[in-house]
Amino acid sequence: MPNMSPKKVEMPVQEPEVRIQNFEEVAIGYTPEMAKEEAERCLHCAHKPCVQGCPVNVNIPDFIQQVKEGDLEEAYRIISLTSSLPAVCGRVCPQESQCEKYCVRGIKTEAVAIGRLERFVADTHRKENDAPLERPISNGHKVAVVGAGPAGLTAAGDLAKMGYEVTVFEALHVAGGVLMYGIPEFRLPKEIVQAEIKHLEELGVDIVTNFVVGRSDTIDSLIDDGFEAIFIGSGAGLPNFMNMPGENLKGVYSANEFLTRINLMKAYVPGSPTPIQNPKRTVVIGGGNVAMDAARCARRLGSEVHIVYRRSLEELPARKEEVEHAMEEGIIFDLLCNPVQVIGDEEGWVKQVECVRMELGEPDASGRRRPIEIANSNFLIDADCMIMAIGTSPNPLIRHTTQGLEVNRRGCLIVDDQEMTSREGIYAGGDAVTGAATVISAMGAGKKGAQSIDAYIKARSNS
Amino acid sequence: MYTILKKEILNPTVTKMVIQAPNVAKRAKAGQFIILRVDEQGERIPLTIADADPETGEVSIIYQIVGKTTMALNQKQEGEALQDFVGPLGQPSEIEGERVCVIGGGVGCAIAYPTAKAFHHAGSEVSTIVGFRNQDLVILEDEFKEVSDHYYLMSDDGSVGEKGLVTNKLEELIQNGVQFDKVIAIGPVIMMKFVCEVTKKYNIPTVVSMNPIMIDGTGMCGGCRLKVGDEIKFACVDGPDFDGHLVDFDEAMSRNRAYASFEKHERDEFCNLLNQEVH
Ligand SMILES: Cc1cc2nc3c(=O)[nH]c(=O)nc-3n(C[C@H](O)[C@H](O)[C@H](O)COP(=O)(O)OP(=O)(O)OC[C@H]3O[C@@H](n4cnc5c(N)ncnc54)[C@H](O)[C@@H]3O)c2cc1C
Ligand SMILES: Cc1cc2nc3c(=O)[nH]c(=O)nc-3n(C[C@H](O)[C@H](O)[C@H](O)COP(=O)(O)OP(=O)(O)OC[C@H]3O[C@@H](n4cnc5c(N)ncnc54)[C@H](O)[C@@H]3O)c2cc1C
Ligand code: SF4
Ligand code: SF4
Ligand code: FES
Numbered sequence: 001m002p003n004m005s006p007k008k009v010e011m012p013v014q015e016p017e018v019r020i021q022n023f024e025e026v027a028i029g030y031t032p033e034m035a036k037e038e039a040e041r042c043l044h045c046a047h048k049p050c051v052q053g054c055p056v057n058v059n060i061p062d063f064i065q066q067v068k069e070g071d072l073e074e075a076y077r078i079i080s081l082t083s084s085l086p087a088v089c090g091r092v093c094p095q096e097s098q099c100e101k102y103c104v105r106g107i108k109t110e111a112v113a114i115g116r117l118e119r120f121v122a123d124t125h126r127k128e129n130d131a132p133l134e135r136p137i138s139n140g141h142k143v144a145v146v147g148a149g150p151a152g153l154t155a156a157g158d159l160a161k162m163g164y165e166v167t168v169f170e171a172l173h174v175a176g177g178v179l180m181y182g183i184p185e186f187r188l189p190k191e192i193v194q195a196e197i198k199h200l201e202e203l204g205v206d207i208v209t210n211f212v213v214g215r216s217d218t219i220d221s222l223i224d225d226g227f228e229a230i231f232i233g234s235g236a237g238l239p240n241f242m243n244m245p246g247e248n249l250k251g252v253y254s255a256n257e258f259l260t261r262i263n264l265m266k267a268y269v270p271g272s273p274t275p276i277q278n279p280k281r282t283v284v285i286g287g288g289n290v291a292m293d294a295a296r297c298a299r300r301l302g303s304e305v306h307i308v309y310r311r312s313l314e315e316l317p318a319r320k321e322e323v324e325h326a327m328e329e330g331i332i333f334d335l336l337c338n339p340v341q342v343i344g345d346e347e348g349w350v351k352q353v354e355c356v357r358m359e360l361g362e363p364d365a366s367g368r369r370r371p372i373e374i375a376n377s378n379f380l381i382d383a384d385c386m387i388m389a390i391g392t393s394p395n396p397l398i399r400h401t402t403q404g405l406e407v408n409r410r411g412c413l414i415v416d417d418q419e420m421t422s423r424e425g426i427y428a429g430g431d432a433v434t435g436a437a438t439v440i441s442a443m444g445a446g447k448k449g450a451q452s453i454d455a456y457i458k459a460r461s462n463s
Numbered sequence: 464m465y466t467i468l469k470k471e472i473l474n475p476t477v478t479k480m481v482i483q484a485p486n487v488a489k490r491a492k493a494g495q496f497i498i499l500r501v502d503e504q505g506e507r508i509p510l511t512i513a514d515a516d517p518e519t520g521e522v523s524i525i526y527q528i529v530g531k532t533t534m535a536l537n538q539k540q541e542g543e544a545l546q547d548f549v550g551p552l553g554q555p556s557e558i559e560g561e562r563v564c565v566i567g568g569g570v571g572c573a574i575a576y577p578t579a580k581a582f583h584h585a586g587s588e589v590s591t592i593v594g595f596r597n598q599d600l601v602i603l604e605d606e607f608k609e610v611s612d613h614y615y616l617m618s619d620d621g622s623v624g625e626k627g628l629v630t631n632k633l634e635e636l637i638q639n640g641v642q643f644d645k646v647i648a649i650g651p652v653i654m655m656k657f658v659c660e661v662t663k664k665y666n667i668p669t670v671v672s673m674n675p676i677m678i679d680g681t682g683m684c685g686g687c688r689l690k691v692g693d694e695i696k697f698a699c700v701d702g703p704d705f706d707g708h709l710v711d712f713d714e715a716m717s718r719n720r721a722y723a724s725f726e727k728h729e730r731d732e733f734c735n736l737l738n739q740e741v742h
Binding site: 173211237254260272275 | 486487489490500504505506507531532535546547548549550551552678679681682683684685686688689690695700714717718720721722725726
């Protein structure tokens with residue numbers, strides 16, 4: 001008889017008053033007992049609706065069955081068949097709009113906590129059974145991957161398992177992409193990301209950091225160097241600004257800058273040589289995951305934090321759990337507001353943010369109701385720090401330095417249904433193709449890219 | 464890791480290092496820069512590529528010791544290695560013009576030198592004006608002379624060369640009828656601002672090399688942004704060279720001071736650590 005509790009087994013977390021004083025992980029993770037109890041909630045639906053909600057089709061009921069039976073290694077093996085970063089996805093996937101959205105238990109009550117179970121399985125595996133992977137026998141073919149984010153790392157891992165000699169070129173000094181520089185430690189411990197990268201190296205993947213493709217060398221010269229195919233997973237890291245007056249005042253950051261200083265450069269650690277401002281009152285513009293992360297980092301630096309978002313609570317694009325966590329941490333949501341200018345002091349620092357109130361009109365092309373300014377509703381928020389989290393676009397470096405790569409209006413690389421770009425042998429996936437999206441979709445694109453590259457190289461060597 | 468092949472003290476606060484970095488040397492051009500980290504926990508700082516040899520994979524940097532990271536860098540000796548060294552970053556300088564004037568101020572001369580050299584090799588007539596506070600700070604004199612058709616040395620106190628500012632010499636040359644197609648000014652922001660005020664008066668196209676605070680150097684953080692005309696530019700990918708008549712220098716100067724108090728604290732700590740005097 002399944003566990004018919006209407007609620008998920010609760011996730012143990014650090015209490016809000018405690019966690020705003022540190023950068024350690026907020027959600028502590030299920031114990032084996034909790035995992036088992038939650039696994040009992042799954043009904044093992046024959047038609048597996050949850051699986052269709054997962055972009056990489058993790059075989060959810062089967063792995064949950066193994067959790068029930070206590071064979072966690074088998075559960076891990078089942079997840080690994082389709083997902084290469086389960087410890088990451090279990091933490092950061094927007095489950096409520098993917099796998100858990102389609103869970104039948106979710107129709108009347110709470111869905112099965114698929115993400116939490118996935119995380120539990122992956123964490124247990126990492127702690128108890130993390131043997132080095134065996135290096136596959138080389139097939140002698142060389143493939144280059146540009147960018148070490150989830151898309152590139154997944155493509156690299158899958159290709160290495162098929163026997164390819166893979167080199168990953170990464171611009172920054174560490175691999176991981178947004179997982180290292182963007183998503184904060186308290187949501188995704190960096191140790192987990194590095195454990196995954198270590199496994200790739202065991203598989204023989206060569207990760208070359210400090211190498212900016214387009215500058216250190218071009219895609220075309222990589223091809224001349226003997227790489228038979230290329231996978232571009234360079235992400236969408238170029239921050240957008242609003243071009244409003246005062247945006248260049250000191251104390252105004254892009255979310256990328258603020259988060260990079262904190263996550264990649266560890267500016268929050270006392271004595272770190274990379275500086276970060278210690279803000280007293282921070283205004284974060286935007287409502288996505290990036291805005292929540294920036295706000296919660298600022299909170300941990302001791303700041304009062306306001307999130308300014310132009311739509312209402314229902315339209316907030318961030319993961320539900322992050323919004324709840326942010327609220328518990330005392331972050332103030334100024335909804336239906338939009339900034340119009342930033343006002344500075346005599347020394348060029350942010351002093352106030354002028355905002356205007358909004359109301360929701362008719363739905364726009366995206367189906368969300370369009371925010372409209374309310375005339376004469378301007379007001380000021382005092383602040384010494386402002387963080388712009390209004391989206392990012394693909395960095396133009398690669399398309400500017402590679403002939404014949406077609407992009408769309410938004411600067412995203414155009415690919416066919418095999419993830420191949422307009423140039424033969426050059427594949428791409430992840431945020432570089434879709435614009436800012438999710439870890440799991442980037443990973444899915446990396447998997448598909450690896451399969452297509454395999455087919456391409458095999459076809460070439462047979463002809 | 465990136466090995467330090469050679470270390471040479473150019474003056475009490477300026478040092479040259481030659482680093483083994485084949486991936487940088489392969490495609491480096493005048494006007495481009497690198498970002499380095501001295502050690503595992505280090506800050507990322509940008510420095511201009513003073514010279515590069517694609518054959519040997521050697522890259523030279525010339526840095527002024529101003530704060531914690533440059534002090535830590537200066538602690539490293541020949542044979543030791545740097546944690547990270549990435550480049551070449553930024554757009555190469557445009558080397559066009561029959562008659563050009565290259566102006567360098569202080570350690571900015573380290574950045575100006577590869578540009579002067581590139582113009583010289585491209586066949587331009589190069590006039591170089593360099594300025595230093597005093598005699599002890601002069602760097603790269605022989606190197607500049609070798610690539611310049613005319614070389615003018617200025618100092619604030621007159622202890623070496625002519626007494627005066629680089630802008631005095633520039634205006635003097637222009638008034639004496641020297642026609643420049645282009646002026647390239649590289650040095651403290653305030654110097655570049657005043658050079659541009661002069662050249663604006665005489666309508667001479669002027670390029671400046673901007674040095675805002677950077678982190679990634681790949682266009683990802685926007686921390687290096689500048690106002691250039693009506694547009695916002697990222698110095699690390701759109702620059703570091705810009706049309707000097709369009710740059711908002713006052714804003715750039717203000718932004719460069721964002722971490723001033725933090726940096727002073729860090730520098731003092733580091734000096735205490737080394738038991739050295741604060742310059
Ligand atoms: C703050 C933040 C929070 C997020 N939260 C979530 C979340 O909770 N859940 C979720 O699913 N998604 C989240 N996302 C989105 C998710 O992280 C991205 O969709 C995903 O990382 C995209 O993967 P990618 O591999 O395409 O690119 P990236 O992760 O961006 O990696 C690209 C890599 O390529 C490198 N690179 C770029 N150009 C070059 C070049 N020319 N040469 C060499 N290397 C290069 C970059 O340095 C980077 O390491 C978040 C994003 C951010 C910024
Ligand atoms: C494209 C570019 C090329 C440069 N080339 C050279 C060069 O060839 N030789 C040279 O001596 N210097 C160069 N600089 C400046 C050099 O990067 C700074 O002097 C260095 O970062 C100072 O670090 P610090 O920790 O020792 O000093 P800090 O204590 O951090 O700061 C001292 C001073 O340096 C400025 N500064 C601090 N951090 C940065 C940063 N990340 N980027 C830029 N400026 C900063 C501060 O505003 C302050 O005025 C260049 C800067 C840029 C942007
Ligand atoms: S990978 Fe993400 S979407 Fe797929 S099952 Fe796991 S948590 Fe759900
Ligand atoms: S839909 Fe829900 S209950 Fe059904 S198999 Fe999937 S997780 Fe289990
Ligand atoms: S240094 Fe980050 S965008 Fe230029």
